[in-house]
Structures are given as structure tokens and as C-alpha cells.
Amino acid sequence: MIDPGIRPQLGIIGGLGPLASADFYFKLTRMTEALRDNEHVPAVILSVPQLPDRTEAILGNHDGPLAPLQAAVATLNALGVACIAMPCNTAHHWYGQLAANSRAEIIHIGDAVMTEIRRSLVRGRIANLATRGTLVSGFYQDKISAAGFEHCLPASNEFQERVDNAIALVKAGSIVEAATETERALHLALLAGADAALLGCTELSVVAASLTDTNGLVVIDSNAALARACLTRLGFGVQEARGLPTVSRLPGHDPLPWRAAQRAS
Amino acid sequence: MIDPGIRPQLGIIGGLGPLASADFYFKLTRMTEALRDNEHVPAVILSVPQLPDRTEAILGNHDGPLAPLQAAVATLNALGVACIAMPCNTAHHWYGQLAANSRAEIIHIGDAVMTEIRRSLVRGRIANLATRGTLVSGFYQDKISAAGFEHCLPASNEFQERVDNAIALVKAGSIVEAATETERALHLALLAGADAALLGCTELSVVAASLTDTNGLVVIDSNAALARACLTRLGFGVQEARGLPTVSRLPGHDPLPWRAAQRAS
Numbered sequence: 001m002i003d004p005g006i007r008p009q010l011g012i013i014g015g016l017g018p019l020a021s022a023d024f025y026f027k028l029t030r031m032t033e034a035l036r037d038n039e040h041v042p043a044v045i046l047s048v049p050q051l052p053d054r055t056e057a058i059l060g061n062h063d064g065p066l067a068p069l070q071a072a073v074a075t076l077n078a079l080g081v082a083c084i085a086m087p088c089n090t091a092h093h094w095y096g097q098l099a100a101n102s103r104a105e106i107i108h109i110g111d112a113v114m115t116e117i118r119r120s121l122v123r124g125r126i127a128n129l130a131t132r133g134t135l136v137s138g139f140y141q142d143k144i145s146a147a148g149f150e151h152c153l154p155a156s157n158e159f160q161e162r163v164d165n166a167i168a169l170v171k172a173g174s175i176v177e178a179a180t181e182t183e184r185a186l187h188l189a190l191l192a193g194a195d196a197a198l199l200g201c202t203e204l205s206v207v208a209a210s211l212t213d214t215n216g217l218v219v220i221d222s223n224a225a226l227a228r229a230c231l232t233r234l235g236f237g238v239q240e241a242r243g244l245p246t247v248s249r250l251p252g253h254d255p256l257p258w259r260a261a262q263r264a265s
Numbered sequence: 266m267i268d269p270g271i272r273p274q275l276g277i278i279g280g281l282g283p284l285a286s287a288d289f290y291f292k293l294t295r296m297t298e299a300l301r302d303n304e305h306v307p308a309v310i311l312s313v314p315q316l317p318d319r320t321e322a323i324l325g326n327h328d329g330p331l332a333p334l335q336a337a338v339a340t341l342n343a344l345g346v347a348c349i350a351m352p353c354n355t356a357h358h359w360y361g362q363l364a365a366n367s368r369a370e371i372i373h374i375g376d377a378v379m380t381e382i383r384r385s386l387v388r389g390r391i392a393n394l395a396t397r398g399t400l401v402s403g404f405y406q407d408k409i410s411a412a413g414f415e416h417c418l419p420a421s422n423e424f425q426e427r428v429d430n431a432i433a434l435v436k437a438g439s440i441v442e443a444a445t446e447t448e449r450a451l452h453l454a455l456l457a458g459a460d461a462a463l464l465g466c467t468e469l470s471v472v473a474a475s476l477t478d479t480n481g482l483v484v485i486d487s488n489a490a491l492a493r494a495c496l497t498r499l500g501f502g503v504q505e506a507r508g509l510p511t512v513s514r515l516p517g518h519d520p521l522p523w524r525a526a527q528r529a530s
Contacts, residue, residue, distance in 0.1 A: 002340050003339075005332070014310075018294040026287040026291060036436055040283040042280065042314060045279075045312070047308045048271045049305040050302075173295065
């Protein structure tokens with residue numbers, strides 16, 4: 001159904017959220033060892049931002065996102081991709097059902113993250129800055145334990161509130177404010193004894209390069225980890241991303257108030 | 266062939282080059298008036314970086330890129346998109362043949378740019394920082410004249426050499442160096458009497474936010490113009506992009522030498 005000359009190797013389920021996908025595409029491109037266009041991965045990004053909210057579904061114990069995710073997987077398979085990436089951690093709650101119905105390998109973001117953690121640490125305590133849906137799903141706790149690391153969850157409610165705020169702020173386009181909230185969550189993770197912090201929601205990957213104070217923690221970016229895993233899996237050379245995008249505040253130029261962003265969560 | 270629940274409205278032919286497409290996707294997302302995922306455009310980006318070089322084809326008077334571009338248009342039509350964007354100016358050399366064989370409207374980047382120019386200027390002289398292919402194709406000269414503006418081409422060879430270098434440097438991933446070359450070209454445009462400078466190659470859109478000195482010229486970003494045109498056409502609210510990505514040099518972290526980048530042009 002697709003001309004072999006333009007067949008993509010990598011399929012990406014995007015739009016969950018859109019800025020997180022754009023960040024993934026940017027990092028995938030920046031991390032590819034390439035000097036010319038034709039040395040890059042042929043890819044297709046199917047951006048499906050109308051997908052039902054993943055965290056709401058997990059907390060409400062329903063599978064609303066599964067059918068459209070399966071449709072996206074089927075479409076990418078029909079386009080002939082060799083493997084599929086989902087730059088959305090929460091959507092990996094349905095990984096088993098999706099992988100069972102896909103010819104193309106779906107690269108699990110959690111496995112990519114564990115590979116990335118092992119590049120930085122031998123052992124230690126990992127705090128996960130993730131959606132409540134990802135935490136309830138529990139796959140990160142399982143993978144972290146299985147790899148011999150310890151899952152560190154700060155006891156105070158404030159930690160998760162800061163993480164939720166940061167995610168909502170990115171979705172509302174307020175990246176600088178999201179970076180501030182992320183830094184506050186990192187500080188609480190440090191106080192709780194964490195050695196490393198996982199940006200276990202790809203919205204937070206968007207702010208990764210804008211963090212000015214990581215409180216001395218090793219910070220793992222799930223989007224960058226997934227990009228590295230995709231390139232490695234497809235046999236492309238990988239380089240450290242040279243100069244990831246940072247976003248600075250344009251004075252007087254942000255029409256979205258903080259409260260509106262909070263309501264958008 | 267695609268589940269209506271995930272059908273994209275906007276089809277994007279990407280990978281020409283990949284960083285230019287990532288920049289377009291980022292700007293499209295940042296410019297959408299949205300607080301939540303589901304307020305964004307459902308879209309599909311088909312990234313075809315193996316497409317034959319557009320400028321080589323135009324200068325060599327052959328149509329090598331046309332067949333794969335037509336295949337990409339056909340694939341996006343099959344996915345049910347309402348309109349198609351190509352964040353590559355040079356590829357618009359084949360716009361007529363592509364539009365003639367597409368149910369979905371293909372939004373011409375040149376028309377988007379002229380709309381953007383009219384937002385900033387009533388009349389004046391426009392220098393076009395574009396590939397040699399785009400200049401030989403001539404569609405910008407036609408559109409600029411038809412709109413009552415003047416096309417301003419700096420006489421020295423150095424101008425086009427700086428532009429070519431900047432484009433090659435972006436393709437090789439050296440954004441900071443590309444910004445420096447772009448600033449030199451802007452200076453030559455100013456000396457030649459330009460009032461405005463069109464970044465008429467989307468590789469140069471990648472450096473737009475990293476330019477520190479635009480020599481007082483009005484700078485038109487063709488990727489941003491195309492993003493605005495797409496959002497408007499599809500009925501989405503548009504806001505000025507709040508904080509576009511800038512890329513700063515990471516000390517001692519750029520393995521690509523200048524000469525290698527030049528060879529990649």
C-alpha cells in the first residue's frame with residue numbers, strides 16, 4: 001500500500017501530547033549520527049491528540065485509549081514500519097495488548113529507560129516523575145526492582161502535585177513555568193533520598209534541557225532514552241544530542257495564566 | 266483504510282531535511298492556541314529523508330524527486346488528510362504536478378510566506394535566503410513581484426555561499442555555526458538594500474530563534490509562515506509562538522568539523 005521508495009522504518013504514535021512528540025522527533029534527529037538528510041531514519045509520526053486521557057482511564061479502570069491505540073498500531077503496520085515507538089509513558093499501560101497485535105516490534109519506553117539508567121548508575125534509588133496513571137499501572141516499579149534498583153517515592157503529597165502541575169503546564173505550552181515546578185519536585189526527590197530522577201512522563205522531557213538546577217541528581221530523560229533505543233534497534237549511529245532546545249521566557253508574551261493551565265490537567 | 270477515530274487532518278511531507286521538519290512540528294504545536302492535547306491538530310508526518318536532493322535535480326534539469334513526492338502525496342491522501350504541507354521550499358518546484366494529483370489541498374509555502382510578508386510590510390525589497398534550486402525554480406521571484414514587492418539579490422557570490430554553508434551546517438547538525446553564517450548573509454542582504462529577509466529554506470528556520478543579530482532586517486521564517494497557514498486553513502486558533510527553541514553550543518561537544526559539514530552540502 002506504500003511505495004517501497006518512501007517506506008518508513010520507524011513508526012511513532014504521537015500527540016500524547018503533541019509537544020512531547022515534537023521533542024522526541026527533535027531528539028531522534030539530533031541524536032542520529034548524520035551529516036546529510038539521507039543518513040536519517042525514514043519515519044512516520046501519526047499524531048493522535050484526540051486519544052482519551054490515559055491517566056483518567058487507568059484511574060477510572062477503563063480501556064478507552066486502547067481501541068484508538070490499536071488502530072494507530074494497525075495503521076503504522078500497514079505503512080510497513082519495522083518498529084514502533086510511543087513517546088508517552090502512560091500509554092505503555094496497554095503495551096501487552098498492543099504488542100500482541102503488532103507485526104512490528106513495539107519498543108517499550110520502560111526498557112529503553114532501564115538501559116539508560118544502567119549507563120549512569122550501578123545501583124541506587126530512583127524517583128519517578130510520572131503521571132498518576134503510570135504510577136498506578138506500576139510497570140516502572142516492576143522494571144526498576146527487576147534491574148536491582150530501588151523505587152523511591154517521596155512521602156509528601158506535594159511531590160506528585162508538583163509533577164502533575166509541571167505536566168499540565170507543558171500541555172498548556174508554559175515550558176518555563178513547568179521547568180520551575182519540575183525543579184521543585186526534584187528537590188523533594190532529593191530530600192526523600194533519591195540518587196536519580198526519572199522524567200517518566202515525556203511532557204517532562206520537553207523541559208529537560210531547560211532545567212537549571214537538578215539538585216545534583218542524575219536525571220534520566222525518557223524521550224531521549226527512547227530515541228537512543230530506536231536508533232540502536234534500527235542500526236543507526238547514535239551521538240549525544242548536541243544542543244537540545246531550551247525555551248526561554250519572552251517578556252510579557254505568555255497569555256496562558258497559571259490557573260488556566262492547572263484546570264487543563 | 267484508517268479508523269475514523271484517529272484520522273489525521275494535516276499531512277506533512279517531512280525529512281527534507283529532518284531537522285527542518287522537527288522545527289515545523291514544534292512551531293505548529295507551539296503556535297496552536299491550545300491548553301490540552303485534544304485541542305491540537307491530528308496530523309501525520311511522513312518523513313522521507315532518502316528523497317533525491319532537490320537542488321541537484323533542479324540544477325541538473327531532472328525530476329528525480331517527483332515520483333517519491335507523488336508517492337508521499339498519495340499515501341497522505343490515502344490516510345484521509347484534508348490538506349498537506351511540505352516544510353521544504355525547494356520541493357515546491359514540483360508543486361503544480363503534485364497539486365494536480367492530490368485530492369487534499371497542498372498549502373503552498375510561498376503563498377504562506379507572502380501572507381506573512383504582508384503582515385510585516387506594505388512594500389519593500391525582499392532578499393531570499395534560499396537554495397540555488399529554489400532560486401532557479403523562480404517561484405518566489407514571481408510571487409514577490411506579483412504581490413508588489415521587489416526581489417533583492419545581493420550581487421556578490423559571497424551571499425549565496427554563506428546561505429549554502431548555513432543550510433549544509435544545519436543538515437550536519439551544527440546549528441550554532443549555521444546561525445553565524447546566516448547572520449553574515451543577512452548583513453550582505455542589508456548592504457544590498459534589502460528591507461526584509463526571507464528564510465526561504467526551512468533549514469534556516471531551524472536557526473531563526475538562534476539569530477542574535479538580524480541587522481535590523483525584518484526576518485520572515487518560512488516554517489512559521491507555513492504553520493500559521495495550516496492552522497488557519499484548518500480552523501485552529503493561532504498564537505504567536507511563545508518561546509521557540511534556541512540551541513546553544515555545548516562546550517567541547519560538537520564532533521562535526523566545519524569541513525565535514527561543507528562536504529555534506
